[in-house]
Amino acid sequence: SSYTAVEDAFKCILQTLTDAQDCIQNKWEDFKKKRADLERKMNEHNLVLNGHKRVSLCVGGQIFDTTEETLLKEKETFFWAMLRSGQWQPDDKDGRYFIDRSPEKFSKVLDYLRDGEVWNVSRLSGAETNKLRQEFDFYQVP
Numbered sequence: 001s002s003y004t005a006v007e008d009a010f011k012c013i014l015q016t017l018t019d020a021q022d023c024i025q026n027k028w029e030d031f032k033k034k035r036a037d038l039e040r041k042m043n044e045h046n047l048v049l050n051g052h053k054r055v056s057l058c059v060g061g062q063i064f065d066t067t068e069e070t071l072l073k074e075k076e077t078f079f080w081a082m083l084r085s086g087q088w089q090p091d092d093k094d095g096r097y098f099i100d101r102s103p104e105k106f107s108k109v110l111d112y113l114r115d116g117e118v119w120n121v122s123r124l125s126g127a128e129t130n131k132l133r134q135e136f137d138f139y140q141v142p
Contacts, residue, residue: 055083056096062103063096070113078139079113105135112141 053068071079082088082097091098099106108119121129136142 056090056094057099057106058091058096059099059101059106060103062106064103064106064110066110066114070110073113073116074141077141101138102135105132106139108132109135109139109141112136 055066055068055071057064057066068083071077071083074080088097090096111117111119119132121132124132
């Protein structure tokens with residue numbers, strides 16, 4: 001009978017909607033778990049960043065922000081003396097240490113301290129390579 005066919009179709013539609021609702025609910029629960037995990041990771045990352053003292057440097061007029069941990073990776077360096085001797089204080093109201101050096105070369109020194117990798121100097125001229133070496137020597141970074 002046609003009533004039975006309509007009832008069966010309605011049951012089929014109802015089952016499809018129920019399945020879709022269950023699927024959406026499962027995806028929503030997965031999303032909330034992933035979001036909570038991401039928020040936890042972000043908080044852990046912020047704690048790690050906040051757990052290490054942030055250091056702001058003004059090198060040749062350019063601002064560099066890093067952590068004390070990065071600057072102190074190599075012992076007996078310019079940065080070790082600056083941060084551990086107690087004789088240096090930040091120069092400006094923003095708490096930055098001023099260093100009157102080339103910011104372009106300093107960025108290579110900071111990259112080395114962050115990554116531990118020597119910057120590729122193959123594209124530099126001999127004079128540029130010497131200038132970069134002088135910069136590493138100035139900061140007493142091996």
